[in-house]
Amino acid sequence: MEDTxxxxxxxxxLGLVGGLALLGRGLRAxxxxxxxxxxxxxxxxxxxxxxxxxxxxxxxxxxxxxxxxQSTPCVYYRSRIRERSGDDTRTVFEEEEDVxxxxxxxxxTIRILPRGARWDAPLRxxxxxxxxxxxPPGLDVNPGATHRRTELDREAQxxxxxxxxxxxxxxxxxxxxxxxxxxxxxxxGGLGGSRRRDYEERRLEPGDTVTIxxxxxxxxxxxxxxxAGPDDPTSAxxxxxxAMNLAEAREAGILRxxxxxAWGNAAIPGFGxxxxxxxxxxxxxxxxxxxxxxxxxxxxxxRFEIPAGELVVAAAAGHxxxxxxxxxxxxxxxEEATVLLGLAxxxxxxxxxxxxxxxxxxLLR
Amino acid sequence: MSPLAAAALFAVALAVVIAAFxxxxxxxxxxxxxTRIDKAWGNVEVALRQRHDQLPALVDAVRDLxxxxxxxxxxxxxxxxxxxxxxxxxxxxxxxxxxxxxxRALFAVVERYPEIRSQENxxxxxxxIERLEGLLADRRELYNDQVFRHNATIAQVPAVVLASLFGxxxxxxxxxxxxxxxxPDVSLDARGAGSVR
Numbered sequence: 001m002e003d004t005x006x007x008x009x010x011x012x013x014l015g016l017v018g019g020l021a022l023l024g025r026g027l028r029a030x031x032x033x034x035x036x037x038x039x040x041x042x043x044x045x046x047x048x049x050x051x052x053x054x055x056x057x058x059x060x061x062x063x064x065x066x067x068x069x070q071s072t073p074c075v076y077y078r079s080r081i082r083e084r085s086g087d088d089t090r091t092v093f094e095e096e097e098d099v100x101x102x103x104x105x106x107x108x109t110i111r112i113l114p115r116g117a118r119w120d121a122p123l124r125x126x127x128x129x130x131x132x133x134x135x136p137p138g139l140d141v142n143p144g145a146t147h148r149r150t151e152l153d154r155e156a157q158x159x160x161x162x163x164x165x166x167x168x169x170x171x172x173x174x175x176x177x178x179x180x181x182x183x184x185x186x187x188x189g190g191l192g193g194s195r196r197r198d199y200e201e202r203r204l205e206p207g208d209t210v211t212i213x214x215x216x217x218x219x220x221x222x223x224x225x226x227x228a229g230p231d232d233p234t235s236a237x238x239x240x241x242x243a244m245n246l247a248e249a250r251e252a253g254i255l256r257x258x259x260x261x262a263w264g265n266a267a268i269p270g271f272g273x274x275x276x277x278x279x280x281x282x283x284x285x286x287x288x289x290x291x292x293x294x295x296x297x298x299x300x301x302x303r304f305e306i307p308a309g310e311l312v313v314a315a316a317a318g319h320x321x322x323x324x325x326x327x328x329x330x331x332x333x334x335e336e337a338t339v340l341l342g343l344a345x346x347x348x349x350x351x352x353x354x355x356x357x358x359x360x361x362x363l364l365r
Numbered sequence: 366m367s368p369l370a371a372a373a374l375f376a377v378a379l380a381v382v383i384a385a386f387x388x389x390x391x392x393x394x395x396x397x398x399x400t401r402i403d404k405a406w407g408n409v410e411v412a413l414r415q416r417h418d419q420l421p422a423l424v425d426a427v428r429d430l431x432x433x434x435x436x437x438x439x440x441x442x443x444x445x446x447x448x449x450x451x452x453x454x455x456x457x458x459x460x461x462x463x464x465x466x467x468x469r470a471l472f473a474v475v476e477r478y479p480e481i482r483s484q485e486n487x488x489x490x491x492x493x494i495e496r497l498e499g500l501l502a503d504r505r506e507l508y509n510d511q512v513f514r515h516n517a518t519i520a521q522v523p524a525v526v527l528a529s530l531f532g533x534x535x536x537x538x539x540x541x542x543x544x545x546x547x548x549p550d551v552s553l554d555a556r557g558a559g560s561v562r
Binding site for chain 1: 368369371372375376379383386387390391394397398401404405408499500503504507510511514518
């Protein structure tokens with residue numbers, strides 16, 4: 001009898017805590033849904049500075065990402081691999097990455113700088129290893145770099161979007177990679193026993209329709225152009241304490257004076273993502289990449305330069321950036337579903353509290 | 366306190382917390398909506414002011430070349446003079462629409478004069494004013510959309526409760542008026558010249 005009461009009390013406590021957590025989530029979603037509904041959609045061509053809502057199609061800008069689990073070109077991904085062994089579950093790989101992109105509507109395009117954004121991206125890959133521990137179909141681990149230079153030719157981009165790609169390669173075929181993730185996932189084939197892996201990847205890809213809430217402002221007015229976000233640590237450079245630390249670091253020779261000193265070859269435009277504009281310093285035994293001609297070098301320099309007067313969309317003080325899949329109605333619908341779940345959570349919490357109030361006195365007696 | 370009373374107290378406390386949260390979020394949302402309306406109106410005003418400033422240059426550029434269509438020019442000038450930046454939004458809508466209509470009539474007449482259309486400064490001014498008309502149309506749409514969201518929100522639960530408490534009233538639309546919906550009537554009169562009705 002005591003055991004049953006204890007179990008009921010534990011379940012009631014679980015219901016109370018879980019219900020309150022759901023309620024908290026629902027209330028936050030209520031605020032977000034209100035923000036989506038409260039801003040009218042602007043046209044990119046006649047955009048005025050300030051808080052804006054834009055609806056359009058994602059287009060790659062200078063770089064695209066290559067997703068880790070399916071090697072798909074995208075502008076944002078969040079990938080995770082979890083390993084289950086009996087009752088034990090642990091995350092063996094987790095990575096989130098985003099890159100600046102362009103948004104196109106019927107009137108034009110604008111650059112989106114997503115640092116610090118809240119992403120609402122669809123779950124594009126959700127699979128588990130089979131009963132033998134083998135990799136699931138659709139897994140196509142990216143063996144190379146996560147960033148890829150975007151093909152600027154618009155016609156080529158359209159052709160790529162319209163091309164039907166074959167289903168991902170069979171597991172184990174892509175074995176020439178040297179990345180940690182490659183080693184990790186390819187090793188999954190030999191898991192055996194009771195160990196299983198769950199794979200999840202959320203992505204936003206070129207061609208997706210998105211709703212963006214944020215602040216339109218000239219690039220030169222960003223608090224921190226390097227970080228394009230109010231939370232970026234570089235925006236604290238005015239802080240006297242930070243300035244003192246920087247001075248000390250310079251004196252100690254820890255802080256480099258130029259990007260070339262700090263980043264080496266990575267500071268050379270085009271290095272690693274195409275033809276470098278200048279000769280990189282490489283190991284004598286390394287293969288030397290062909291240098292870009294004058295025109296290509298100028299193009300590489302230009303692609304990474306954003307004019308100070310160009311209007312961009314980014315996070316700004318008081319106007320956080322949100323990038324949501326679909327039209328405003330779809331994005332709001334998802335938030336409202338979470339609000340309803342939150343109300344159900346409130347009911348669950350009340351039921352849990354009532355049950356707890358009825359069972360606890362008996363247990364404590 | 367009995368267990369049931371404690372549970373009831375918890376339920377009431379939770380309901381109060383939810384209601385307080387909704388009140389705060391709704392209040393902030395309506396304040397944000399009103400701020401966005403003010404900002405959207407500010408952007409409309411900028412476009413109106415720019416158009417107002419460009420019109421004398423256009424009229425001066427075509428005045429001597431349009432010998433017979435002085436009434437078209439007079440109409441543009443008359444509508445420009447009616448512009449009052451401090452007037453209420455509801456009054457500015459018809460004035461702006463009438464100015465747009467007069468400009469359309471002027472551009473329609475200009476089309477008949479190859480010697481005017483060949484003037485580079487006229488073409489430049491016409492292009493600039495057409496750009497401003499497009500900008501104005503987009504910003505008017507954005508303003509009206511924002512007003513619609515505000516008016517709809519304060520008419521719905523839960524904001525309607527707060528609206529009566531804080532005296533929130535619906536905001537006026539920047540209504541283009543019936544004139545803007547009607548295509549300008551540019552016809553040839555007995556002298557073979559254009560006139561606006």
